[in-house]
Amino acid sequence: MKILIVGGVAGGATSAAxxxxxxxxxxxxxxxxxxxISYANCGLPYYIGGVIEEREKLFVQSAEEFGTRYGIDVRVNTEVLSIHPEEKLVKAKNLITGETYEETYDKLILSPGADPIVPPLPGIKSEGIFTIRNVTDTDYIKEYITTKNxxxxxxxxxGFIGLExxxxxxELGVQVSIVEMSDQVMGPLDYSMASIVHQHLKTKNVEFYLLDGVKSFEKLxxxxxVVELMSGRKITVDMVILSIGVKPTIKLAKESGLEIGEAGGIKxxxxxxxxxxxxxAVxxxxEFPSPITGKPFLNYLAGPANRQGRICADNIILGNVTEYKGSISTAIxxxxxxxxxxxxxxxxxxxKSGIKYLDSITHSASHAGYYPGAIPMTIKIIYQPETGKLFGAQVVGYDSVDKRLDLIASVVKKGGxxxxxxxxxxxxxxxxxxxxxxxxxxxxxxxNILKGKVKIKHWRHVNAQETLKGTVxxxxRTKDEFELGSIPGAINIPIDELRDNLHxxxxxxxxxxxxxxxxxxxxAARILMQNGFENVFNLNGGYKTWEYAVKKQSNEDIYKNLVVKKDDHIYQAQNKSVKVSSGNAIKVDACGLQCPGPIMKLKKxxxxxxxxxxYEVSATDPGFAKDVVSWCNMTGNKLIDVTSNAGKISAIIEKAEQKKTSVQRNTQNGASFVVFSDDLDKALATFVLANGAASSGKKVTLFFTFWGLNIIKKxxxxxxxxDIVSRMFEMMMPSNSKKLALSKMNMFGIGAKMMRNQMKxxxxxxLEQMMNDAQENGVEFVACQMSMDVMGVKKExxxxxxxxxxxATFLEKSDESNLNLFL
Structure with a gap:
C-alpha cells in the first residue's frame, strides 16, 4: 500500500512516523x-525574543534525519499542485528545480495546515510588514530587527501569538504597540477575564488600542x-507584525472535489x-464537531493535530479502528x-449559540496563603444550569495556572x-x-449556586439606575476597604457587624x-436569606471582578515623548528608567490596596x-505607577526607580532631608478648582473664576471629576x-456643555435656555466661549481618570x-496653589 502525505509538522509528520x-x-x-517538516511552531516568538537562543533547538528533526530514521521519502520544497481522486494521483512541483511530475497513491493524507490572514489593505505588501507562521517568517523577522535597528x-x-x-x-527593547479590532485581547476569554490581562499589560508599559483597526500602511x-488606524491615529514604526488570525488551507481539497464543511474546513x-x-485529513x-456543542468548528492547536495524526495512521493500517472524539480547545x-x-x-x-449556561468566578491563592509567595489567581467556570455539566473554564494568574486548567480540562473532556x-x-x-x-x-x-444557597449578580448588571428601582x-468589607473605593451608591455594613444591623x-x-x-x-447573603430577606444576590467574583471590568481597558498614546535615537531618527518613545538595585531598602507592602490606598500608606x-x-514600596494598583511620580514631585522625596514584575509595581524612594520635605514653591501664583457638578450655573461660576484668576497671572488647573466630566465633552x-453600564450612564447624563441644566428653576430645560438667552x-x-477663553489663557484642564473609568467616559x-x-496629580497641583475651590 502506497501512502502519500501532503504537509508535515504536527499532523503530517506524526502520521508518517x-x-x-x-x-x-x-x-x-x-x-x-x-x-x-518538523519544528516547534509555538516556539517561534521566543526565538525572536532571544529566550530560545539557538535556532537549531526549534527543530525536532531535519528532513534528512527523519527520512533516514523512518525509511520515508521526504520531499521538501515540493508543492502538490493538484489531487485527482478518481485516478488516485497527485501532481507535484519541485520548487528548486521547477520539475513537475505525478505520483500515484493507495491512501492519501492531507495536512496542509492554515495560512495567515492578510487583508487587502493599502501598503500591506511593503517591506517591514510580516506574518509569523513558519521558520522562514521567523528568520526574516529576526534579520530585519537586527539589520534595520x-x-x-x-x-x-x-490573540495568543500576537501577545507572545x-x-x-x-524584551528586546522595542517599543511595542498592539492594535485589536475587538473590545478585548485573547478571543477565547470572556471579557471579565480579559480585563485582567488588560490591566496587567498597562503595568508593563505596553501601548495597546482596542476597538480599533488598521486602515492603511505607508512606507516612507x-x-x-506610517500605520493609519480606523480611528484616524497615525503611528510611525519600523516594523509591523500581522497576527490577525489564520484560515484553513483548503484550496487543494476544494479543487479536487472533496467536501468543505459549514465552518470552512475540510469535512x-x-x-x-x-x-x-x-x-x-488532519x-x-x-473541521470537526465540538464535543461540547456538537457544532463543527476549526481548531488551530498542535496537541489535537498530533493526536489526529496518530489516529489517522492507525485507521489506514488497521482499518478504521479508532475514532477521533474532537477537541475542547485547551490552550495556554x-x-x-x-x-x-x-x-x-x-x-x-x-x-450566541443560544445555549443556556451559568458561570461563576473565584479568586484564590496559588498555594496556602500562610506559606510565603502565595499569588492570586482567578478561575471562571461555565456550566449547564440543570446538571452542572462543565462547558469550559478560564484561568488567569501568575503561578500554577497550567496545573489548575489541566485538572478542569480533564473533567470537561470526559463530559464531567x-x-x-x-x-x-x-x-x-x-x-x-x-x-x-x-x-x-x-x-x-x-x-452553592446550583443548589440555591445563593443567587448571583454579574458585573455587567451593576448599574446606577437599579438603585432608583430599590436595589441596594x-x-x-471593612470600613477601611470601603473608604478606598466601592461601587457608586453602595452602603457599607462590615460582615462582622451585619447581624446587629439588619434593621x-x-x-x-x-x-x-x-x-x-x-x-x-x-x-452576607446567607445571613440575610435566613433572616427573611428574599431578593438577595452575591456579586459574582466580588468587587475585584467588577473593578477590573469597568476600568479603562485600553492604553493609548503612551509613547508621546520624542527621543532622538543613535541612528539620528526621531522616535515617539520614552527613555527607559535606569534600573537600580533596591539594596537594603526598607520594604513597604501596599499590595491589595486601591487608589488612593498605596499613596496613603506611603505618606503614613x-x-x-x-x-x-x-524604601521599596510594592503595590498592585496599576495607577500607583503614575501617582507615585506626582507624589514624589509634590513632597520633594526622591523617586529612584519604578518597575513592574509579576503583578507588583515597585517604587524605590529616598526620604528627603527634613527641610526639603515641604518643597519651596511659589504658592502665590496658583489656583486649583475641583469641578464636581455639571449644573450650568455652577459651570459658569467655575469659568468666571478661572478666567479671572488666569487674567491675574495665576496658573489655574481645573480638575473635572464625576458629573463635572460632562462639561468638557465634545x-x-x-x-x-x-459596555452596558457605561451606556446607562451615558443615557442619564448630559451629552455636552450645551445640554447642561440649571441647579434650580430648570423647568425641564426652559430655565437653562432662558439663562443662555439672558446672558446673550x-x-x-x-459657557462654550468661556471655556475657549480659559484654554487660551493657559488654564489646564485635567479629567479624573478614576471618574472616567467609573462613569464610562472615554478620552475620545x-x-x-x-x-x-x-x-496624586491633583494634590501636586493643589500644593502649588493658594486658592483651592470645590465646585
Missing amino acids: RLRRLDEKNPIILFEKGAY VQRAIVVGA MAENLH EDGSI VNSYLQTSNPDVY GDAI AKVFDITVASTGIASKILK TIYDLIDIEHAYAPPYSSAKDPVNMAGYVAE YLDV LLNKSNTIVAFCAVGLRGYL VFDTADSGNV TEKPSVKK NKGVAS EMYDFVQTGGV
Missing part, C-alpha cells in the same frame, strides 16, 4: 512545500512605516476520512508575568460536572496548594451583597521616616463602543486639550 512504526514495508512519501513595532491582532510576539519584542523614504468523519474514503485544515499562553489559559467554550460563544471538581483529590502541601484547592473551591461555589448594593435594611428591596472576592459576600510611612532612608463626539442679551460670553469623547490624571 506512526505509519512506519505500524508497518515497515509500505512506501511512504511526504511532500512539504517549505524547507522544514528596529526601535518601534506594531503588532496587529491580540508583543512580549518578546518588548527613511524606511519607517471529515470520526475516522478522519474526507468525503473520499481513500483520502484522510490538522488545522479540518504566557503574557509577560501572567499566565492565561482556557478550555472548552466561553460564555459569550454559548450565548462541577461536582467532579469538588471530588478531585489533589496533591497537597503548603508550597503547592491549599487543603481545598482553587479547583475544588470553584466547584464548591458553583454547587451592600459592601460588607437598617429593607426586606422589600433587592440587595446585592459584595466583598473583595466573593466569600464574605456569600456569607514617610511621616515618621528618617531622612536618607530608602459636542460632536466620535462613536465609541461601551447682557453681552455675557457663553472629551476635548483634545483635556489631560487625564489621578489623585
